[in-house]
Amino acid sequence: MPFVELNSNLPASALSQDFISKFASFTASVLGKTEDRMNVMVNPGLLLMVAGSCAPCVMLSISAMGVTDTADKNKEHSAKIFDFLTRELSLTEDRIVLRFLSLQPHQVGKNGTVMSFL
Template structure:
């Protein structure tokens, strides 16, 4: 059930058409979780300032039941920053990423929760 959210001041029209698909494939491979389990949300064209300027920037979160922490987060940070730089010209020093490990009992889906499930 990983959820990736990106808030960016890059305008919607500047987003590559395959951005979400490419991002899903990247995260699927990095997290070893099937694409059918992902939710990806992109809020483009936001009124944002980062480090005192309105140059392209991104505020992200990656939420998951398990699959986050320590060295994993360092790897995710590297691949996500490189991806955002390549795809949206957002420099890595203009990206914050919050990694959030969620207890499966606190996520509902399909009339139940993910209690006891680790992706």
């Protein structure tokens, strides 16, 4: 049950109508999850600074159980995600920052309990 949050200072008009659907499908594939397990949020038009510059940028956080817990996995995820974002948003790699967070089952609530008990 990954949580994917893309924050950007790009205006909403810079994103295609189907961007969130394409992005959710893509990240599900990268993380080896089905789309119905994905939780995706896209926040355009924010005041953001990356590497000391307010030029167009993206800050992406991916929190998940079991798929963001090693450097090797995250290196592979990162390469694919950078490719997608540079292509879809016309950004250079230096304007994109990713953060991977590994979650434990007791840290995610669903259906009135936590994943540890589901």
